[in-house]
Amino acid sequence: MRQLVPAFLLVFALLSALPVTAAVTPPNVCVTCHGGLAARLGMPVKIWKTSIHAEHGVSCNACHGGDPMDAVNSMSQARGFRGVPVATEIPSICGGCHMGIAKYHAASPHGRALGRGGPTCVTCHGSHGVVRATIDQINRKNCTPCHGFESALEIKNIMMKTDGMLKAIEDRIIELKNQGILTDTLEKRLFSLRNQSHSLFHTLNIDLIRQESAHLQAELEKNNSIGSTGTGLSIGTLAVGWALILALLFYLIKKNID
Ligand code: HEC
Ligand code: HEC
Ligand code: HEC
Ligand code: HEC
Numbered sequence: 001m002r003q004l005v006p007a008f009l010l011v012f013a014l015l016s017a018l019p020v021t022a023a024v025t026p027p028n029v030c031v032t033c034h035g036g037l038a039a040r041l042g043m044p045v046k047i048w049k050t051s052i053h054a055e056h057g058v059s060c061n062a063c064h065g066g067d068p069m070d071a072v073n074s075m076s077q078a079r080g081f082r083g084v085p086v087a088t089e090i091p092s093i094c095g096g097c098h099m100g101i102a103k104y105h106a107a108s109p110h111g112r113a114l115g116r117g118g119p120t121c122v123t124c125h126g127s128h129g130v131v132r133a134t135i136d137q138i139n140r141k142n143c144t145p146c147h148g149f150e151s152a153l154e155i156k157n158i159m160m161k162t163d164g165m166l167k168a169i170e171d172r173i174i175e176l177k178n179q180g181i182l183t184d185t186l187e188k189r190l191f192s193l194r195n196q197s198h199s200l201f202h203t204l205n206i207d208l209i210r211q212e213s214a215h216l217q218a219e220l221e222k223n224n225s226i227g228s229t230g231t232g233l234s235i236g237t238l239a240v241g242w243a244l245i246l247a248l249l250f251y252l253i254k255k256n257i258d
């Protein structure tokens with residue numbers, strides 16, 4: 001019976017192995033050269049290194065243009081180098097990748113005040129030290145330099161409720177995962193619901209946020225019944241996952257006993 005243990009472990013290790021996305025950063029002359037420069041030319045590299053962008057291989061050229069493979073011509077206009085972007089250019093640069101959010105922002109009171117005192121993406125997220133965004137960033141310190149906090153607080157309160165529900169489901173998924181249940185599909189679904197919820201903030205439209213949050217909350221309530229009731233599509237997926245694991249285990253046990 002002793003040699004069964006490694007077999008169990010192997011099965012679980014194989015089944016719980018998630019595809020790991022490695023943060024491969026190819027050699028980049030912008031980073032190497034600026035990394036050796038002083039003050040305002042070197043500082044961006046130090047700050048960027050610990051950012052979520054660095055983690056995902058989004059480097060200097062993603063926002064400043066230029067050629068990261070050719071030290072001699074890296075900052076030539078012919079290679080698309082655009083220097084230091086001014087406020088009015090920033091939303092469209094970030095929007096090159098964060099399209100949905102840039103759209104929301106452009107149509108919002110903030111976007112409509114672009115170039116006339118409205119905040120750009122980097123007013124709130126920073127340019128080089130971008131980290132994972134959270135609802136805590138909606139606070140008096142960040143939001144009151146330009147206006148009052150009442151509307152901001154109202155939006156925050158609606159979003160907090162959705163966030164709480166997202167957190168509860170996340171905890172439940174971790175629980176299921178710890179029991180060895182395959183949760184990939186659930187995780188993907190949760191990830192997309194969370195994105196929808198966080199992006200919506202940028203509209204600054206209280207009625208829309210309230211309405212969409214109600215939809216999301218209804219959707220989340222459905223998902224929250226996973227594991228407690230025996231119904232729904234998701235539980236079907238889980239059951240299939242379990243059936244496969246059990247079949248494999250029985251096969252291995254049988255083989256070992258035989
Ligand atoms: C061989 C060294 C070297 C390389 C490679 C290099 N830079 Fe620079 N960069 C500099 C120096 C020196 C300056 C300041 C003088 C200047 O503007 O030319 C500078 C200036 C800048 C500025 C500020 C310009 C301004 O107007 O203040 C930005 C932004 C910048 N670089 C981004 C990049 C990006 C993006 C890349 C890669 C595509 C890159 N650099 C590659 C050395 C380099
Ligand atoms: C996500 C977009 C983004 C990335 C990635 C990025 N930058 Fe920037 N950078 C900006 C923006 C926007 C500004 C102008 C606004 C500001 O100063 O915050 C800027 C400003 C600068 C400046 C001028 C700073 C000053 O004080 O005048 C330099 C130099 C620079 N970046 C270099 C770099 C280098 C080198 C990298 C790579 C390590 C890099 N940037 C990566 C968006 C980015
Ligand atoms: C070349 C594509 C690209 C550009 C340009 C870009 N980003 Fe990103 N950004 C990413 C990727 C990839 C991630 C990490 C994956 C994710 O969470 O979406 C990310 C993550 C983020 C996050 C954290 C998301 C979270 O889940 O909390 C913020 C905030 C952000 N970026 C803001 C900006 C801002 C502000 C700019 C412009 C100054 C910008 N990005 C420009 C690709 C880009
Ligand atoms: C750089 C200045 C600036 C900062 C910082 C800023 N805003 Fe604004 N905000 C504006 C401007 C300009 C408008 C449009 C004019 C207006 O309605 O006051 C606006 C409008 C709004 C509106 C719609 C008008 C209303 O009161 O209903 C909301 C909501 C809002 N901002 C929320 C926020 C939140 C939340 C933050 C912090 C995360 C924030 N703002 C940070 C400049 C700013």
Ligand code: HEC
Nearest residue numbers: 091094098102105119120121124133134135137138195198
């Ligand atoms: C007034 C401040 C403010 C401005 C301006 C702003 N954001 Fe955000 N952003 C936030 C806050 C606050 C959150 C987090 C909301 C939450 O957690 O519910 C956020 C969330 C995000 C996220 C994460 C969404 C996710 O899926 O989790 C990204 C990416 C992002 N912003 C990019 C941008 C880009 C690109 C722009 C410009 C087009 C921009 N933001 C403008 C405050 C701002």
